[in-house]
Amino acid sequence: MEKDEYRQQIRTELDRVVDFWLKHSHDTEYGGFFTCIGRDGKVYDELKYVWLQGRQVWMYCRLYRTMERFRRPEILEAAKAGGAFLRNGGSGGDSWKCAFCLTRDGKAVKVQRTIFSECFYVLALDELSRVTGDVDMQAEAEQMLQQLVHWVRVDPSGLGRLRLPGDVPTSSMAVPMMLLCLVQQLMEGRGQEAEQRHGELGAWCVQQILQHVQRGGKAVLENVSAEGAELPGCQGRLQNPGHALEAGWFLLQYAAQRGDGELQRTAVDTFMELPYQQGWDQEHGGLFYFLDVDGHCPTQLEWSMKLWWPHCEALISFLMAYRRTGNPLLLHRFAQIFQYTFSHFSDAEHGEWFGYLTREGKVALDFKGGPFKGFFHVPRCLHMCELILDELLAGEGR
Amino acid sequence: MEKDEYRQQIRTELDRVVDFWLKHSHDTEYGGFFTCIGRDGKVYDELKYVWLQGRQVWMYCRLYRTMERFRRPEILEAAKAGGAFLRNGGSGGDSWKCAFCLTRDGKAVKVQRTIFSECFYVLALDELSRVTGDVDMQAEAEQMLQQLVHWVRVDPSGLGRLRLPGDVPTSSMAVPMMLLCLVQQLMEGRGQEAEQRHGELGAWCVQQILQHVQRGGKAVLENVSAEGAELPGCQGRLQNPGHALEAGWFLLQYAAQRGDGELQRTAVDTFMELPYQQGWDQEHGGLFYFLDVDGHCPTQLEWSMKLWWPHCEALISFLMAYRRTGNPLLLHRFAQIFQYTFSHFSDAEHGEWFGYLTREGKVALDFKGGPFKGFFHVPRCLHMCELILDELLAGEGR
Known part of the structure; x- marks a missing residue:
């Protein structure tokens, strides 16, 4: 297959994937995104997984910001609603710790003793701030990164993990x-x-x-x-x-x-x-x-x-x-x-x-969406491959 | 197949399974049992999973106590060594909480926020006390059961789980x-x-x-x-x-x-x-x-x-x-x-x-043994089925 054929197939696939999530994942009542979505698009569980909320906000904003055909109001609005949901409900308490999983209306169900919910929170807020120009939001992303660095490089005790005698730091x-x-x-x-x-x-x-x-x-x-x-x-x-x-x-x-x-x-x-x-x-x-x-x-x-x-x-x-x-x-x-x-x-x-x-x-x-599969790896891959193929084809004069 | 053929096949299988674990799982240096055992019997990880320590002690003692052909000193000695290992290293600290996983020499690596390590601890200690006549050990099993009942029916806070607003008691x-x-x-x-x-x-x-x-x-x-x-x-x-x-x-x-x-x-x-x-x-x-x-x-x-x-x-x-x-x-x-x-x-x-x-x-x-597979379900099944077939065949006069 030639490079322009790859690009065409990838572009078509990206459009179909974006359509799927636009159509099936938006919770217009509480904001945020349904993440448990069956083969045909039907929601089979209303729990909202936080990694996937953050990732979907990031991905929508990145598509909006970097590809002309996705600069659409409905994508921006969904990203904003997702960001608002994440900021209201993402944190399990008064600390910087975010939940892993939320009820449909944003109450914490589960908190992990790791940093990943918080990482996707940073990713979402920074990319959203780039399209909205919200400087407070960008500052919050920077602050959260500092918190993450503290947990990883200085003191992990805020993550809530026990230090056990046989548990070697890895x-x-x-x-x-x-x-x-x-x-x-x-x-x-x-x-x-x-x-x-x-x-x-x-x-x-x-x-x-x-x-x-x-x-x-x-x-x-x-x-x-x-x-x-x-x-x-x-x-x-x-x-x-x-x-x-x-x-x-x-x-x-x-x-x-x-x-x-x-x-x-x-x-x-x-x-x-x-x-x-x-x-x-x-x-x-x-x-x-x-x-x-x-x-x-x-x-x-x-x-x-x-x-x-x-x-x-x-x-x-x-x-x-x-x-x-x-x-x-x-x-x-x-x-x-x-x-x-x-x-x-x-x-x-x-x-x-x-x-x-x-x-x-x-x-x-x-299923198309589950606790660990959302609107992220597939569109990120298609988005990046399309852009790289654009560069390659431009270099070849096509 | 006739009932006596089932019994014969089950009996032979039980003997082979017991032989496998007698041969490959005993840690003669630190006591207790290796639980990560490959297809051919080779230990592929020295971690000792506590559920499986307790289960193996229980199963050895039950075989020793209820089936004449397993009333062998090596089985009793291994059970005692396993019980001693469990009592020394099973608990992650000064509470009643037991670890989920230990290093080879008995240091806690992981603790679960559930009751199961402790349950298999009770099972092991009670059955071991039946073959050794150790009344203190039996009393400890009874005490641990009271602790379990407290966690389950009165107050689960000692298990270390956060109560989160969206986490409905189930x-x-x-x-x-x-x-x-x-x-x-x-x-x-x-x-x-x-x-x-x-x-x-x-x-x-x-x-x-x-x-x-x-x-x-x-x-x-x-x-x-x-x-x-x-x-x-x-x-x-x-x-x-x-x-x-x-x-x-x-x-x-x-x-x-x-x-x-x-x-x-x-x-x-x-x-x-x-x-x-x-x-x-x-x-x-x-x-x-x-x-x-x-x-x-x-x-x-x-x-x-x-x-x-x-x-x-x-x-x-x-x-x-x-x-x-x-x-x-x-x-x-x-x-x-x-x-x-x-x-x-x-x-x-x-x-x-x-x-x-x-x-x-x-x-x-x-593999034959792993984090959740040890000397338990297979021998318990074969042991119980053999005994039931004994009863059935005795009832038929065979």
């Missing part, structure tokens, strides 16, 4: 990845002043992510010790190829902004090609969800399932890497993953994508 | 089931005095379990409101056929001890035949793990997988129900489940059972 790759994502968000287009404010944190995140490269560069491991050493047992051996691939394009973007050729090579070789080689299922196609670096069976029941989001991250990674390097092998990888992804996850009948396939590629869970 | 079927199991354990063979001490709690558990029968008797739901009404959303619609089947034999045993014919009918019709009808996969065989009573797709990624333990519980239920009623349909159900279970879960090569199959019946995770 570094989960998700934390520096998430913070790097926020740094990139807050710095985008804001020049030297933002670089001064967040530059050190960005560099720290990159260094922390690189600590997960283990075994002489032959493996990316999800969990390492606080000092960056391999941990014993299943936790230490855990690999999540889709997550490594996502870190890959975070690092590549960071390297490109700074013209850091060495980091670019590490991003492509170690965070893209390596997880692809280790994570691609040679028998049935698709990326495994979890693997054990020594080949033991992971204890996660879903380890061999094929999830939508690792495939989204892989598409972004390989297309961005091709755009940066011009290496045709990377376009070939993109094409292979595109073929699997579009033929297995996309629902031709009702629109949007299935999220969860069996190892063999059969739909195992047929 | 009744999970696991809690009264577990407590009923403890009541039965502590009352067994102890006559009127134990009946006086625990009779009220047993009756309360039964009443609580029966609250999970909903929709005019046409469904057993895992979660209901504290008042026994159906809850909205996925949580309210959740069904776990294997769990209902396990409750079935708990209730049947209770009904038999009291000569309660009506409860016996409910146990068999509502907690065995109904979950079997709803939970059996007509296409591939085996019991689904989770279902949604309205036919929505459950949000648990593993909903359609076939797990070993629901099949263990189903075997006990239908054989016990046949023994109580003589209804040949129930023996037919037992035979069908036996056929699926023995041909899919049992590992002819290395012994013991696989725990996790795909919907189609292929092994998805090949």
